[in-house]
Amino acid sequence: MIEQDVAKHYCGRSTDLEEKILQALQKSGKDLNNLVWTDLGGLDEFHLRKREATVEMAELLNLQPETRILDAGSGLGGPSRYLASEFGCHITGIDLSGTFCNVARSFARRFGLDDRLSYQQGSVLELPFQDDSFDVVWTQHVSMNIGNKTGFFTELARVLKPDGMLACYDIIAGTGVPIDFPVPWAETEKISFLASAEEQKQAITYSGLKILSWDDKSQEALAWLEIAQEKLREEKELPQSHKVFRGEGFSEVMSNLVRNFQSGRTRVVQIIGRKPVS
Numbered sequence: 395m396i397e398q399d400v401a402k403h404y405c406g407r408s409t410d411l412e413e414k415i416l417q418a419l420q421k422s423g424k425d426l427n428n429l430v431w432t433d434l435g436g437l438d439e440f441h442l443r444k445r446e447a448t449v450e451m452a453e454l455l456n457l458q459p460e461t462r463i464l465d466a467g468s469g470l471g472g473p474s475r476y477l478a479s480e481f482g483c484h485i486t487g488i489d490l491s492g493t494f495c496n497v498a499r500s501f502a503r504r505f506g507l508d509d510r511l512s513y514q515q516g517s518v519l520e521l522p523f524q525d526d527s528f529d530v531v532w533t534q535h536v537s538m539n540i541g542n543k544t545g546f547f548t549e550l551a552r553v554l555k556p557d558g559m560l561a562c563y564d565i566i567a568g569t570g571v572p573i574d575f576p577v578p579w580a581e582t583e584k585i586s587f588l589a590s591a592e593e594q595k596q597a598i599t600y601s602g603l604k605i606l607s608w609d610d611k612s613q614e615a616l617a618w619l620e621i622a623q624e625k626l627r628e629e630k631e632l633p634q635s636h637k638v639f640r641g642e643g644f645s646e647v648m649s650n651l652v653r654n655f656q657s658g659r660t661r662v663v664q665i666i667g668r669k670p671v672s
């Protein structure tokens with residue numbers, strides 16, 4: 395089953411994930427007794443341009459302390475910790491990976507954010523929430539692992555309140571020419587489902603959401619990736635953070651990412667949408 399394969403892809407290698415992350419932080423010079431959430435430094439944001447992209451998208455949403463957000467495919471919870479700390483809002487994260495949810499929950503407690511953050515294991519294709527529950531549905535780098543785009547956006551639209559906002563930052567197909575694997579979201583094409591821009595727009599519109607803005611961030615992402623690749627080369631050895639998640643295969647993943655973006659076979663877009671009032 396695809397969802398099991400996706401969960402295994404992200405978490406298959408990880409036993410004692412929290413312990414490994416803490417060890418990596420300690421090796422990089424952080425004091426574990428006085429750790430603050432920003433010390434994770436992007437290790438907990440699994441998307442291109444990390445915090446920069448999160449900050450950019452959050453700025454478009456007029457977030458307030460009373461805003462209720464669903465983070466669909468919340469991973470290790472880095473973006474939700476940022477949203478809770480910066481804007482004081484309440485975020486519910488949902489992710490296929492029970493391990494990721496446990497680590498996210500534990501970090502929320504460790505950093506005193508657990509009154510605003512909660513995480514639960516589950517599928518974004520079958521959300522365990524009532525209709526019209528959230529002011530904002532936030533999702534970053536998740537739809538690449540989902541074949542049923544219409545089902546995905548329809549489920550997100552269902553749990554959004556009327557007038558609620560969709561904030562989506564995702565990788566889509568570019569030229570239509572097959573991409574090089576492995577990439578961060580898939581070892582092979584088996585769990586990679588890149589929609590074209592047209593297909594992604596159609597799926598969102600079909601779900602009843604109105605697209606307010608569609609910003610192609612591929613150029614920024616490529617510039618960021620090229621710098622990251624250069625750093626990886628200069629350091630010769632993988633940084634601790636990359637070892638935690640990808641092991642020694644990371645250089646190949648990075649080269650493929652750069653090549654896929656350079657050739658226009660992948661693109662990354664930031665989409666803001668709204669659920670119309672009835």
Ligand SMILES: C[S@@+](CC[C@H](N)C(=O)[O-])C[C@H]1O[C@@H](n2cnc3c(N)ncnc32)[C@H](O)[C@@H]1O
Nearest residue numbers: 439440441467468469489490491517518534535
């Ligand atoms: C590339 S990570 C992004 C994590 C997080 N959004 C971030 O940007 O840091 C993709 C995440 O989506 C989750 N995911 C993929 N398909 C999912 C599904 N059908 N339901 C719930 N989570 C899913 C994966 O388990 C993984 O944690």
